Amino acid sequence: MLAYIGIGANLGDAQETVRQAIARLGRIPATQLQRASSLYSSAPIDSSGDDYVNAVAAVTTSLSAGDLLLALQDIEQAFGRERPYRNAPRTLDLDLLLYADQQIATEQLSVPHPRMTERAFVLLPLLEIAPEINIPGHGSAQTFVTGVAQQAIFRLPAS
Numbered sequence: 001m002l003a004y005i006g007i008g009a010n011l012g013d014a015q016e017t018v019r020q021a022i023a024r025l026g027r028i029p030a031t032q033l034q035r036a037s038s039l040y041s042s043a044p045i046d047s048s049g050d051d052y053v054n055a056v057a058a059v060t061t062s063l064s065a066g067d068l069l070l071a072l073q074d075i076e077q078a079f080g081r082e083r084p085y086r087n088a089p090r091t092l093d094l095d096l097l098l099y100a101d102q103q104i105a106t107e108q109l110s111v112p113h114p115r116m117t118e119r120a121f122v123l124l125p126l127l128e129i130a131p132e133i134n135i136p137g138h139g140s141a142q143t144f145v146t147g148v149a150q151q152a153i154f155r156l157p158a159s
Contacts, residue, residue, distance in 0.1 A: 002034070003068060004130070006095040006113065006122050007055045009079075014053035015039060015156065017079060017092055022057050024078075028071045031061040037125035042153040045119065053156070056097065056125035065099040069109050072096060097122060103136050112136055120148035124155075 005025060009017040018039055026033030036057040043051055061068055072094040079092035097113045104111040112135050116122045123144055126133060133141045 001061055001063075001065075001100045002098075003059050003061055003065075003096060003100070004098040004126060004133075005057045005059060005072065006093075006097045006116070006125075007057060008052045008093040008095075008121065009091060010044065010050045010052040011091045014050070015159075018053045018055050021075060021079065021092055021094065022055060024075050025057050025059055028059070028061070028063070028068070028075075030063050031059050031068070031071070034058040034060055035129050037128040038158065039156040040121060040125055040153055041156055042121040042151065045121075045151070052121060054121040054125060054153075056122065056129060058129055065096065065102065065104055065109060065111060066106075068099070069096050095122075097126065098133075098135065101134075101136050112138065117141075117144040118148065120145075120151035120153045123148055124153060 007018050007021050022036045037055045040054045041051050042054055076092050076094055095113050096111055097116050099111045117138055123141055127141055135141050
């Protein structure tokens, strides 16, 4: 299965955390990192704190969506993720955005990610690595870009 993972951090050395998280995705059992976007900086939405560093990675996996989610949560925990309140600043946030062309709605997991079409920090990195991608139940990801054009985001220089 081809899956897309949103990555974000705004505590500590966020750029290094995002780079390390991308590398860790390739070490999840039965999972291979296919590609990752550039790093982007974006202002917090519905939150406070420093700007976020964001990216999107594509992986292939033979894990179920639920097992992949658990592996992502394990990586978050390894980076000291805490969840004191909704949208709190975070050392690392890993979101399962897409899992093949599946639509999943359970208590633990919603795929496609429910707010991905409303977030420039998801759409722009996703479209960088998958310009023709369709979001199941929504259509082409490209059609949502104009709706997020007012959100402050920019690509960070490669280092």
